[in-house]
């Protein structure tokens with residue numbers, strides 16, 4: 001058994017923060033991870049990269065990260081993780097996936113996209129909790145977003161770069177609540193940052209510079225049950241024998 005220790009430092013996720021998340025589609029909590037959790041996460045992410053060298057198609061360590069590392073598995077129902085997810089989604093939640101997002105120097109950009117879940121039912125939420133262990137700069141492996149884009153619940157957002165997104169999906173769109181034009185925002189995140197993002201939000205990633213360090217990141221996803229999920233990367237074996245205390249988080253519905 002791995003002893004449980006604090007994942008997050010003190011933080012506030014109250015009405016104002018929930019409103020910002022609801023309006024922008026993402027919420028950056030700078031430097032929230034404890035130093036101990038950050039160090040432990042880097043070891044786990046290196047382990048997953050190592051295991052990935054012998055990946056079996058359909059059950060890749062990168063996509064099923066918690067299934068290849070006990071520490072990552074132990075965080076699925078860490079009390080602070082569940083409190084965070086339930087603060088946003090309410091009491092009835094399911095675990096959906098845990099994916100490593102390790103970007104070595106020279107990793108190319110990731111194009112604009114969004115993800116699916118229950119497009120027909122806005123009462124069903126799906127959040128991703130990104131652990132940006134090493135942080136990022138807006139021009140070096142940074143996440144970019146479009147505040148308000150999640151409110152369209154459009155699973156098919158896609159553009160190869162900022163110019164194409166502006167010329168296509170963004171064209172003429174305004175924020176459904178504020179009425180302002182939608183705009184691209186390039187984020188900056190200090191080490192240990194958490195970013196919470198609704199899954200339908202438009203996002204992309206800028207290239208990691210060739211002379212930079214490796215960017216360590218892992219994302220945990222939770223959702224309300226009610227629809228199937230394309231990103232539910234849980235193997236049959238893991239679902240049949242989930243980590244201790246996680247059984248109620250596992251079912252699809």
Ligand SMILES: O=C(O)CCC(=O)C(=O)O
Nearest residue numbers: 101110143203205217219
């Ligand atoms: O690597 C990142 O920062 C984000 C990757 C991404 O688009 C995702 O996990 O959905």
Ligand SMILES: [Fe+2]
Nearest residue numbers: 113114115203
């Ligand atoms: Fe994505």
